[in-house]
Amino acid sequence: MCQKSISISYKEYFRNEGLELKDKELLDRAKKASEGAYAPYSNFNVGAAVRLSNGEIIAASNQENAAYPSGLCAERVAIFYAHAKFPDASVESIAVTASVGGHVCETPTYPCGACRQVLAESEMRSGSPIRVIVGGEKFTQVMDSISALLPFTFDNLPKR
Numbered sequence: 001m002c003q004k005s006i007s008i009s010y011k012e013y014f015r016n017e018g019l020e021l022k023d024k025e026l027l028d029r030a031k032k033a034s035e036g037a038y039a040p041y042s043n044f045n046v047g048a049a050v051r052l053s054n055g056e057i058i059a060a061s062n063q064e065n066a067a068y069p070s071g072l073c074a075e076r077v078a079i080f081y082a083h084a085k086f087p088d089a090s091v092e093s094i095a096v097t098a099s100v101g102g103h104v105c106e107t108p109t110y111p112c113g114a115c116r117q118v119l120a121e122s123e124m125r126s127g128s129p130i131r132v133i134v135g136g137e138k139f140t141q142v143m144d145s146i147s148a149l150l151p152f153t154f155d156n157l158p159k160r
């Protein structure tokens, strides 16, 4: 037997003080996108914005449906659209934020498990890490890779 452990590291910015300009810009785009959420069932409005290697920013929001599982999180709407529109570009970073009743949530909103898996595969496709920026009203956290949120990722990509 061999006892092992994993640790993750991330940066935390109280009231966004010291947040890098590019990250702040992406978070602002996510915040703006959350206004376009269609979330009549949860009233939880999420915005996500991805920055691509070609300089483009794609922002999106969660889209719900009366048949609940048919809805989709903001992160996956953004990332799938980004890959569909720019198949050759890689995702450099993603910012996520949520609001309820017009107020940005106090603490960050983290991508759900399914979105983490999709982000992980996007990272594997390109071979370069995706920076994750999760923003709340009180503080924002930044991780250098999706592996901080999803260690031991399922990977079924054909091995090169």
Ligand code: THU
Pocket: 039, 042, 044, 045, 046, 061, 062, 063, 064, 071, 072, 073, 074, 075, 096, 109, 110, 111, 112, 115
């Ligand atoms: N949601 C997202 O869009 N992203 C997340 O990271 C967490 C959850 C959405 C799904 C659903 O429309 C609503 O938030 C409540 O779960």
